[in-house]
Amino acid sequence: MLKSNDIKRRNTYQRKIILDILRDTDIHPTADWIYEQARKKIPNISLGTVYRNLKILKENGQIIEINDGKQSRFDGRIDEHYHFKCVSCDRIIDVERDEVVGLKLKLDKSYSVDRVDILITGVCNICNGEN
């Protein structure tokens, strides 16, 4: 059986640019935002290519996909960390590991765990200050 990881991937300029863009920001952008940024470097890149490469990068474990309502958002940080979503300004903000302490799972041993995603919803520092 052929797993997706067994496909021999080429290193394309488009994919490199997309990964660079994601690693250079912490705003957890949408595919469309990434597309607009990528067009600054590759004016005729297509949105389809952006989607295809985001999928490949995710399969490779080089980026993370964040489900935020309808749209997917993407994250170039793959070390363990969590997210805070501000209901006021809609930003997604990184939450560091040491801001969530004592987390321990006690699931039955028949479950195996790949990853734990935590999404905290609330109002961020900036929006709280402005109100």
Next chain:
Amino acid sequence: MLKSNDIKRRNTYQRKIILDILRDTDIHPTADWIYEQARKKIPNISLGTVYRNLKILKENGQIIEINDGKQSRFDGRIDEHYHFKCVSCDRIIDVERDEVVGLKLKLDKSYSVDRVDILITGVCNICNGEN
């Protein structure tokens, strides 16, 4: 200013049926599944009505929306609990509060927290048993 909660809602049979369906299951169904169930009671109910009522029920805090990739899933349980998503069978399984111990947030006080969602991804008991 008029907030959505200030709109005077009527109690419609459609909305009641949809809430009943959600409270009677723990499979965290999609809008489409809810629609199919609702049609058994109200044959000519429309999918648009299902979506509209799911939105209202969510605004009311009577149900929870779970973002699972492309499709939204809905949960009639609103007490604090978490979710486990099996990558093998795609089920979403409830994780009880006492299965996640010691969780404590240490965010800066300038952040206010509404809710904490935890999604554990892995392989469930059934799928692990079958492999």
Next chain:
DNA sequence: GTATATGCAAACAATTTGCACGCCT
């Protein structure tokens, strides 16, 4: 050389919305 990747546009799937009518309150 050959198979993967691309750009483009069309297709898709999930959700939302405009409208005329219906039914709570």
Next chain:
DNA sequence: AGGCGTGCAAATTGTTTGCATATAC
């Protein structure tokens, strides 16, 4: 009576895909 809710169908939005060509290896 008045306005929110409904059914229906069309529109919208985010994402995927088929195809011919380009490119990495």
